Amino acid sequence: MFKDSSLNTEKLVESKPGEERIKIVQKIALETQKLTKKFGGLIAVNNFDLKVNRGEISSLIGPNGAGKTTVFNVITGLYQGDGGKVIFKGEDLAGKKPHRIIAKGIARTFQNIRLFSNMTCLENVMAGQHCRSKEGTWSSIFRTSYQKKEESEIRKIAKRLLQRVGLWKFGDELAKNIAYGNQRMLEIARALASNPDLLILDEPSSGLNDKESEDLMKFLKSLLKENLTILLIEHHMNVVMGISDWVTVMDEGKKIAEGVPEDIYHNPLVIEAYLGKEEEEEEEI
Amino acid sequence: MKPNKNIILKNWPIFIVIIILSVSPFRMNNYWIDVFFFFGIYALLGLSLNIVLGEVGLFDLGHMGFMAIGAYTTAILNTHFGIPIIFLMPVSALAAAGFAWLVCSPIIHLRGDYLCIVTIGMGEIVRLTLINNPFGITGGPNGVFGIDFLSFGGPLVIDSSIESYFVIWIVVGLTILALINLQRSRIGRAWNCIREDEIAAESTGIDVRYYKLLAFVLGAGLAGIAGNIYASKLMIVSPESFSFIESCMLFCIVLIGGMGSIPGIIIGSAAVSLFPEIFRAFARYRMLIFGAAMVIMMVFRPGGIWPRKRGSVEFKSLLTKAGEDNV
Numbered sequence: 001m002f003k004d005s006s007l008n009t010e011k012l013v014e015s016k017p018g019e020e021r022i023k024i025v026q027k028i029a030l031e032t033q034k035l036t037k038k039f040g041g042l043i044a045v046n047n048f049d050l051k052v053n054r055g056e057i058s059s060l061i062g063p064n065g066a067g068k069t070t071v072f073n074v075i076t077g078l079y080q081g082d083g084g085k086v087i088f089k090g091e092d093l094a095g096k097k098p099h100r101i102i103a104k105g106i107a108r109t110f111q112n113i114r115l116f117s118n119m120t121c122l123e124n125v126m127a128g129q130h131c132r133s134k135e136g137t138w139s140s141i142f143r144t145s146y147q148k149k150e151e152s153e154i155r156k157i158a159k160r161l162l163q164r165v166g167l168w169k170f171g172d173e174l175a176k177n178i179a180y181g182n183q184r185m186l187e188i189a190r191a192l193a194s195n196p197d198l199l200i201l202d203e204p205s206s207g208l209n210d211k212e213s214e215d216l217m218k219f220l221k222s223l224l225k226e227n228l229t230i231l232l233i234e235h236h237m238n239v240v241m242g243i244s245d246w247v248t249v250m251d252e253g254k255k256i257a258e259g260v261p262e263d264i265y266h267n268p269l270v271i272e273a274y275l276g277k278e279e280e281e282e283e284e285i
Numbered sequence: 286m287k288p289n290k291n292i293i294l295k296n297w298p299i300f301i302v303i304i305i306l307s308v309s310p311f312r313m314n315n316y317w318i319d320v321f322f323f324f325g326i327y328a329l330l331g332l333s334l335n336i337v338l339g340e341v342g343l344f345d346l347g348h349m350g351f352m353a354i355g356a357y358t359t360a361i362l363n364t365h366f367g368i369p370i371i372f373l374m375p376v377s378a379l380a381a382a383g384f385a386w387l388v389c390s391p392i393i394h395l396r397g398d399y400l401c402i403v404t405i406g407m408g409e410i411v412r413l414t415l416i417n418n419p420f421g422i423t424g425g426p427n428g429v430f431g432i433d434f435l436s437f438g439g440p441l442v443i444d445s446s447i448e449s450y451f452v453i454w455i456v457v458g459l460t461i462l463a464l465i466n467l468q469r470s471r472i473g474r475a476w477n478c479i480r481e482d483e484i485a486a487e488s489t490g491i492d493v494r495y496y497k498l499l500a501f502v503l504g505a506g507l508a509g510i511a512g513n514i515y516a517s518k519l520m521i522v523s524p525e526s527f528s529f530i531e532s533c534m535l536f537c538i539v540l541i542g543g544m545g546s547i548p549g550i551i552i553g554s555a556a557v558s559l560f561p562e563i564f565r566a567f568a569r570y571r572m573l574i575f576g577a578a579m580v581i582m583m584v585f586r587p588g589g590i591w592p593r594k595r596g597s598v599e600f601k602s603l604l605t606k607a608g609e610d611n612v
Contacts, residue, residue: 076488097492098488099488099489099490099492102488102490103490107488108488110488114482114484114488115481115482115485116481116485117481117482118595119477119478119481120596122600123477123599126471126474126599127474127489130471130474130475130491131489137499137503140470140471141466141467143466150471151469151470151471154471156603171600172596172597172600174595174596190489194490
């Protein structure tokens with residue numbers, strides 16, 4: 001069900017000759033260049049460069065207040081950046097509206113789950129397909145045959161997704177009534193309903209127990225087979241290290257390290273950002 | 286759609302209501318028929334506000350302004366140019382909808398109480414403008430009178446109470462059908478998503494601004510149609526009919542009935558239009574009782590008398606197609 005995104009890449013490749021460039025472009029799904037976001041005098045994100053490779057799970061980690069969620073919000077258009085580019089499929093998405101960005105193929109979830117709580121689980125996933133359907137007001141009022149066909153298609157896809165995340169039995173329940181772990185999965189199903197090329201997850205395992213977060217990680221891995229790229233923010237270091245192909249570490253709005261998980265694990269800068277310098281601790285005591 | 290026995294059996298309460306509504310005027314005197322006519326007007330207005338307030342959750346306390354635009358469009362074009370009322374019905378709807386688009390475009394991003402205040406101002410400005418008689422066309426405080434009856438050409442003129450009763454309830458019926466279809470479409474879902482969580486809706490791919498404006502435009506268009514029918518029934522429109530308290534009444538209809546619930550809106554408009562007539566003996570204490578009822582309602586049934594039941598139709602349609610996945 002996930003559409004092939006190679007078409008756009010091909011176009012880009014044609015327009016920019018040079019073999020090395022081609023390889024890089026084909027590999028990179030999302031790239032931010034010198035992304036900056038200020039809140040008043042506070043620079044939340046400072047000239048931040050992020051690369052997400054196609055078909056991989058990339059993670060963005062960092063201590064609290066490092067600006068991870070702000071990066072996500074700028075990428076998905078909820079915040080207007082103060083500078084820099086967000087390049088996706090060869091196009092600069094910076095400054096575009098959120099509903100345009102999801103239509104381009106970047107879907108997201110939220111750190112504190114944001115479901116449509118008074119709607120059923122099925123309706124939540126159906127709503128997720130909004131940007132992939134197009135019937136308008138008049139065809140809905142008169143229930144044209146084409147509109148009916150599209151609706152039934154939307155329902156079928158929603159059902160398939162709910163079955164995949166194991167929530168089909170709750171399809172007719174209100175989203176606010178299902179368990180927390182299930183709500184997380186429902187939010188992911190809703191994001192997947194938009195048929196994205198890149199899925200951005202903001203702390204997907206927060207609030208989940210070990211078993212649930214393990215299941216979640218397995219599920220995310222299984223998504224990779226369907227031409228999907230995943231970018232996630234995580235707090236749990238062990239979760240990140242177990243699943244990611246590429247890790248970017250940020251602190252105080254800047255990138256301090258990036259690399260494969262093993263390198264990051266031993267990087268002194270990262271350890272410092274998470275645990276603080278030894279001398280400082282002594283001083284505090 | 287062909288008439289299906291199943292549809293009648295499944296929805297028997299609706300058909301009983303339809304039968305009662307279509308038989309009862311023949312057993313009532315003209316006074317009560319007119320009461321039921323205004324019940325219909327309130328129902329239509331309630332349904333139109335329901336799109337804005339119930340489905341999208343936008344606080345609109347100036348809804349009577351849209352009806353006023355529709356009613357005055359009908360009145361002025363009919364009395365000055367003699368255009369038949371029937372042709373003015375879509376014109377009034379378009380005028381009100383266009384006005385809503387024009388006025389609401391710049392304020393659509395306001396949230397909650399801020400939007401509420403601006404719409405109150407909008408409704409009041411419309412009323413005051415009408416009183417001030419711009420270009421001498423609105424007739425000032427007296428309003429415009431001598432409006433024609435609704436006529437379908439030839440001898441088919443809606444000039445009695447019973448006929449206008451049927452006109453308004455047929456329009457209400459068609460509106461209900463249209464709104465049910467909208468509720469079950471991606472448009473209705475998008476509206477509800479915005480009501481539930483605007484930021485999540487935006488990130489889910491819904492153009493929040495467009496759908497909010499669409500709700501205002503459709504709601505105003507329906508209110509414009511209500512204004513058209515109202516003007517041709519009363520033959521006179523005056524600014525005092527479109528006061529702020531009427532907008533409040535519409536707000537109450539939606540809150541009493543249940544946000545986004547169509548049967549709820551009908552019950553709510555009955556509560557606002559019929560009960561004052563039934564309890565006319567207590568007319569002095571009407572507002573008192575009404576206020577007390579609102580308070581009691583909000584304490585014991587905060588979701589309204591008949592809150593909207595969600596889902597199941599879509600869910601069941603999926604179950605019956607393939608029984609094995611019944612989990």
